[in-house]
Amino acid sequence: MTTHKPLRADAQRNREALLAKAREVFDAGDFFDLRFDDFARLAGVGTGTLYRHFPTREALAEAVYHEEVATLCDRARQLQATLPAAEALATFLRGMVDHIDAHEGLARTLATLMASGSGTMAEGSRALEQAVTDLVAAAVRDGTVRDDVDAGAVMMALHGIGAAHDRPDWRAEADGVITLVLDGLRRSHSGDGQREHEQESVVDQSGVP
Amino acid sequence: MTTHKPLRADAQRNREALLAKAREVFDAGDFFDLRFDDFARLAGVGTGTLYRHFPTREALAEAVYHEEVATLCDRARQLQATLPAAEALATFLRGMVDHIDAHEGLARTLATLMASGSGTMAEGSRALEQAVTDLVAAAVRDGTVRDDVDAGAVMMALHGIGAAHDRPDWRAEADGVITLVLDGLRRSHSGDGQREHEQESVVDQSGVP
DNA sequence: CAAAATATGGAGGTCATCTCCACTTGTCAA
DNA sequence: TTGACAAGTGGAGATGACCTCCATATTTTG
Numbered sequence: 001m002t003t004h005k006p007l008r009a010d011a012q013r014n015r016e017a018l019l020a021k022a023r024e025v026f027d028a029g030d031f032f033d034l035r036f037d038d039f040a041r042l043a044g045v046g047t048g049t050l051y052r053h054f055p056t057r058e059a060l061a062e063a064v065y066h067e068e069v070a071t072l073c074d075r076a077r078q079l080q081a082t083l084p085a086a087e088a089l090a091t092f093l094r095g096m097v098d099h100i101d102a103h104e105g106l107a108r109t110l111a112t113l114m115a116s117g118s119g120t121m122a123e124g125s126r127a128l129e130q131a132v133t134d135l136v137a138a139a140v141r142d143g144t145v146r147d148d149v150d151a152g153a154v155m156m157a158l159h160g161i162g163a164a165h166d167r168p169d170w171r172a173e174a175d176g177v178i179t180l181v182l183d184g185l186r187r188s189h190s191g192d193g194q195r196e197h198e199q200e201s202v203v204d205q206s207g208v209p
Numbered sequence: 210m211t212t213h214k215p216l217r218a219d220a221q222r223n224r225e226a227l228l229a230k231a232r233e234v235f236d237a238g239d240f241f242d243l244r245f246d247d248f249a250r251l252a253g254v255g256t257g258t259l260y261r262h263f264p265t266r267e268a269l270a271e272a273v274y275h276e277e278v279a280t281l282c283d284r285a286r287q288l289q290a291t292l293p294a295a296e297a298l299a300t301f302l303r304g305m306v307d308h309i310d311a312h313e314g315l316a317r318t319l320a321t322l323m324a325s326g327s328g329t330m331a332e333g334s335r336a337l338e339q340a341v342t343d344l345v346a347a348a349v350r351d352g353t354v355r356d357d358v359d360a361g362a363v364m365m366a367l368h369g370i371g372a373a374h375d376r377p378d379w380r381a382e383a384d385g386v387i388t389l390v391l392d393g394l395r396r397s398h399s400g401d402g403q404r405e406h407e408q409e410s411v412v413d414q415s416g417v418p
Numbered sequence: 419c420a421a422a423a424t425a426t427g428g429a430g431g432t433c434a435t436c437t438c439c440a441c442t443t444g445t446c447a448a
Numbered sequence: 449t450t451g452a453c454a455a456g457t458g459g460a461g462a463t464g465a466c467c468t469c470c471a472t473a474t475t476t477t478g
Contacts, residue, residue: 008444008455035434037459046458051436111372152376153385160369163320167361176362180393217424217475244465246428255427260467 015053018043022064029105031061065124072099076131086144089135090182093158097174100162111163129155136185145185157181224262227252231273238314240270274333281308285340295353298344299391302367306383309371320372338364345394354394366390 007015021043025031034042036057040050054060075095079088100107132151139145161174216224230252234240243251245266249259263269284304288297309316341360348354370383 010444011456014457036436037434040458047436047460048438048458049456050458052456055436149385149388150378150382152378152382153389156369156373156376156382156386157366157389158369159373160365160367163372164365164368167365169359169361173359173361173365176358177365179358180362180366180390182393183395184389184391184393186392219474220425223426246466249427256429256467257427257469258425259427261425264467 027105069124069128073131085138085142093178236314278333278337282340294347294351298348302387316371
């Protein structure tokens with residue numbers, strides 16, 4: 001499952017070198033300030049080789065992203081197995097912030113790619129999303145979390161956290177978002193009948209009058 | 210204040226044409242699929258003229274963004290003047306989603322710019338942020354909203370909504386985020402002593418083991 | 419109206435991206 | 449081991465987007 005095509009020993013080595021260098025450059029946050037050709041040199045391979053292994057910047061990013069996501073998913077599963085659902089969710093989300101904080105360069109890179117990319121790294125994201133969905137679902141099942149808000153909303157909030165890395169006091173605000181989300185997720189505040197987000201059309205909405 | 214430099218009649222006209230076309234292209238979402246040179250043609254001016262008025266894509270985007278933001282800020286002030294604080298905040302946030310929904314192309318464009326840009330449109334964003342901050346502050350003052358979470362967190366969540374425009378059921382999830390944020394903002398759920406986001410160090414955090 | 423100031427536009431320089439193919443390296447059967 | 453075929457390599461150069469520059473055109477002013 002890890003290797004879907006039998007690569008030649010040679011090719012395998014180059015691919016590895018590329019990925020290793022990519023991780024390095026990602027973490028430094030220099031990914032977009034670097035000519036793609038130069039990146040090949042940096043990794044010690046020719047331009048052609050780089051392009052054969054990873055046809056685009058995005059393809060390379062996705063490959064790196066994959067491992068990153070795998071780590072996070074493992075953590076999610078581990079937490080889910082050892083803590084009460086609500087706590088597992090909370091811990092995971094808090095940990096997520098730590099993680100993004102620790103790998104700012106990577107977060108920046110990914111945010112950029114997600115925003116501009118046309119649905120790239122969809123697969124990698126899907127895995128992470130599944131993990132979050134599972135955590136939320138478990139918490140819903142044991143009654144500590146409301147069931148009328150999709151887990152996707154949580155993903156969206158996380159997305160915002162990752163994308164806004166450059167705000168002056170990112171850390172405090174990121175923690176704030178998590179706090180809001182977690183408290184917002186708690187089961188019904190005013191008794192029981194929590195009305196859906198009905199949205200009564202507000203005022204005039206058209207941008208230009 | 211609107212015109213800080215006396216432009217020649219001629220120049221003024223071209224600037225206008227550029228902006229008009231820009232708004233159009235933005236809303237269509239084609240902004241990044243278009244050669245910048247071609248955009249000049251499209252607006253009926255020469256390349257040089259385009260570059261003189263807007264040295265970069267970002268500069269052009271910011272100009273468009275400005276008007277957009279002004280509209281939203283007006284709405285915020287208007288709501289704040291006519292509704293109770295909590296309701297004004299809620300209505301504004303819900304309206305924000307409608308607005309982004311209605312101008313998806315623009316939202317997409319802006320998200321891209323915010324993510325990749327190096328702090329561009331900081332000024333435009335600041336105005337919007339101020340509006341949100343004011344709305345939150347008012348609600349805090351009248352006791353309907355907690356005071357231990359920065360308004361910046363709300364901005365961050367909004368950012369996430371704008372940046373994730375391409376998710377399959379964006380609308381439902383966006384509404385979900387707003388719901389979570391609003392409920393999360395309600396003053397203390399469990400009595401009074403709402404503990405700060407303390408963050409007890411979770412598990413192993415280093416990306417690579 | 420003439421001259422000075424201001425603005426125009428597009429031809430062409432510069433530079434990152436990506437393709438292509440003559441050559442090297444690895445693999446496998448005899 | 450060896451030969452021969454497949455798989456992979458790398459970098460020269462085509463491509464095309466971005467931006468600059470300046471001879472020309474348009475406004476404004478005295």
